Amino acid sequence: MMNNQKPIVIGHRGAAGEAPENTIASFALAFEQGAEGIELDVQITNDGEVVVCHDLTLDRTTNGSGLICEKSWEELKTLDAGFWFSEAFTGERIPHLRQVYELVPRGHLINVEIKHAYEGKMEKALLALLDELDRWEDTVISSFDHKLMLRIKQDQPKAKVGLLYAGNLLDHAAYAGQFGVEVNSLHPYQHSINEADIAAAAAAGLAVYPYTVNEVADYKRLISAGVTGIITDYPARLRELLG
Ligand code: G3P
Ligand code: MG
Secondary structure, three states, X not given: OOOOOOOEEEEEOOOOOOOOOOOHHHHHHHXXXXXXXXXXEEEEOOOOOEEEOXXXXXXXXXXXXXXXHHOXXXXXXXXXXXXXXXXXXXXXXXXXXXXXXXXXXXXXXXXEEEOOOHHHHHHHHHHHHHXXXXXXXXXXXXXXXXHHHHHHHHHOOOOEEEEEEOOOOOOHHHHHHOOOOOOOEEEEEHHHOOHHHHHHHHHOOOEEOOEOOOOHHHHHHHHHHOOOEEEEOOHHHHHHHHO
């Protein structure tokens, strides 16, 4: 069945194909390119600050090294998180999550992916920040750790939670239905979900945001299958196709 609803464009780690991932420059570029939302990954510092970085360590994407959870925000905020991508981005910093919310106007989706629970410290700090900023409406928290998603929804009913997964489940919508709390969205690996799964999810009131989709043929397949949004490293490419 052809679906006429256009999916929203969600910039993966910003516009990670064209700017250093998870930096303010990358998020700004995603919105300049017409994204309606962004996906980003969070870690926690040893002084309880929520910072934006995919890896648990600094080595791949900054000029620092070691575990983020062993550093203070003061130590992290002067590191260079852009030079490795290209010279033009030298001087980009690791953002505090608060800085991303300052950049993004209300009404745009911010998908915060939790990579590690840090023994409960991450959810505590993240929920406190979202409460302070009152950005519940704009935010979907997702993780491959589904017990963490359940815990967050039980602790804070205002939080929207999404399930990240790579496996080809027998029944995607039924799986979300087992949680006993409202699940906002499915975030499957793009090849783990088909048109029938997507229709069943929609019928169950679930949004579907497959990741990470960069090829035009895959955009077309998922648009036609009726997904709610597409997580992509190239927001401009998807925007051009969608018009
Ligand atoms: O949230 C979708 C996607 O980002 C999950 O994988 O490794 O790119 O964070 P990863
Ligand atoms: Mg991610």
